[in-house]
Amino acid sequence: MNIGDVATRAGLPAKTIRYYEDIGLIRPLRDQNGYRAFREADVHKLVFLGRARALGFSIDECRALLALWEDRDRASADVRRIATDHLAQIEAKIADLQDMRDTLGTLVRKCAGDDRPDCPILKSLAAPDQ
Amino acid sequence: MNIGDVATRAGLPAKTIRYYEDIGLIRPLRDQNGYRAFREADVHKLVFLGRARALGFSIDECRALLALWEDRDRASADVRRIATDHLAQIEAKIADLQDMRDTLGTLVRKCAGDDRPDCPILKSLAAPDQ
DNA sequence: GATAAGGGTTCCAGTCACTGGAAGGTCAAG
DNA sequence: CTTGACCTTCCAGTGACTGGAACCCTTATC
Numbered sequence: 001m002n003i004g005d006v007a008t009r010a011g012l013p014a015k016t017i018r019y020y021e022d023i024g025l026i027r028p029l030r031d032q033n034g035y036r037a038f039r040e041a042d043v044h045k046l047v048f049l050g051r052a053r054a055l056g057f058s059i060d061e062c063r064a065l066l067a068l069w070e071d072r073d074r075a076s077a078d079v080r081r082i083a084t085d086h087l088a089q090i091e092a093k094i095a096d097l098q099d100m101r102d103t104l105g106t107l108v109r110k111c112a113g114d115d116r117p118d119c120p121i122l123k124s125l126a127a128p129d130q
Numbered sequence: 131m132n133i134g135d136v137a138t139r140a141g142l143p144a145k146t147i148r149y150y151e152d153i154g155l156i157r158p159l160r161d162q163n164g165y166r167a168f169r170e171a172d173v174h175k176l177v178f179l180g181r182a183r184a185l186g187f188s189i190d191e192c193r194a195l196l197a198l199w200e201d202r203d204r205a206s207a208d209v210r211r212i213a214t215d216h217l218a219q220i221e222a223k224i225a226d227l228q229d230m231r232d233t234l235g236t237l238v239r240k241c242a243g244d245d246r247p248d249c250p251i252l253k254s255l256a257a258p259d260q
Numbered sequence: 261g262a263t264a265a266g267g268g269t270t271c272c273a274g275t276c277a278c279t280g281g282a283a284g285g286t287c288a289a290g
Numbered sequence: 291c292t293t294g295a296c297c298t299t300c301c302a303g304t305g306a307c308t309g310g311a312a313c314c315c316t317t318a319t320c
Binding site: 143145149189 | 305306307309314315316
């Protein structure tokens with residue numbers, strides 16, 4: 001299978017698939033003409049990667065998850081640890097963003113948003129504590 | 131004032147302050163010896179920038195906010211628009227992360243996390259719909 | 261006067277995960 | 291034979307820094 005078909009099937013840009021080969025996540029074969037020749041297993045890996053990336057796992061975490069996926073003797077505890085760590089990061093990020101949203105939301109509600117210069121948003125940025 | 135003192139007062143790394151000069155956000159003077167010479171106005175700008183960055187505004191948004199801050203004839207509507215747009219992005223990001231958290235949280239709760247290979251997390255990554 | 265510590269300076273490279281684009285090879289259809 | 295859609299590699303750019311090398315300036319101490 002050529003890269004275009006794989007891209008469609010895996011829902012990833014061809015560029016991204018080439019990049020994943022570059023960094024050693026996949027190892028497609030090559031046809032005589034130099035084209036990448038993907039097997040079903042490669043497509044499955046790419047779907048896996050796309051899904052893991054969509055859940056926000058870093059490339060390194062994806063690499064680890066892929067290795068575990070291919071390891072019949074894995075302990076699910078190892079997978080769970082990666083997922084739990086990542087979940088904690090997501091939750092921290094959500095908390096950060098919620099703080100931003102709350103602060104910014106309050107400021108936006110206080111701002112008249114008219115043609116006058118007076119602006120609580122700028123005031124707060126200049127002197128957050130007052 | 132030298133960069134070290136400014137860094138302390140503004141709560142930004144000296145490297146970041148140099149970078150902000152590089153990209154034209156600030157224009158400190160120079161001493162005879164080549165050292166940057168910061169005025170109070172520079173420090174205020176840097177505090178402003180640090181605060182705006184902490185609220186997640188991009189550098190370009192910071193640049194626009196800074197320009198509005200310095201413009202006595204600004205309309206608060208312009209500030210409000212930037213903030214509202216950014217708020218929408220934050221909310222979208224929060225929604226994305228919450229989806230990730232929900233999906234991942236469910237999977238983590240289903241995973242035994244023991245020394246056996248069976249793992250709902252990997253299963254879901256391989257075939258999300260089943 | 262030499263030296264060391266603790267500032268400061270510039271410039272280059274690396275981060276992360278792609279993405280865009282140039283320049284060129286391959287293949288099937290008309 | 292040409293057109294167009296594929297494919298290839300390689301290089302550069304993204305955002306917002308961050309690390310490090312190599313070097314200069316100032317002050318204090320021996």
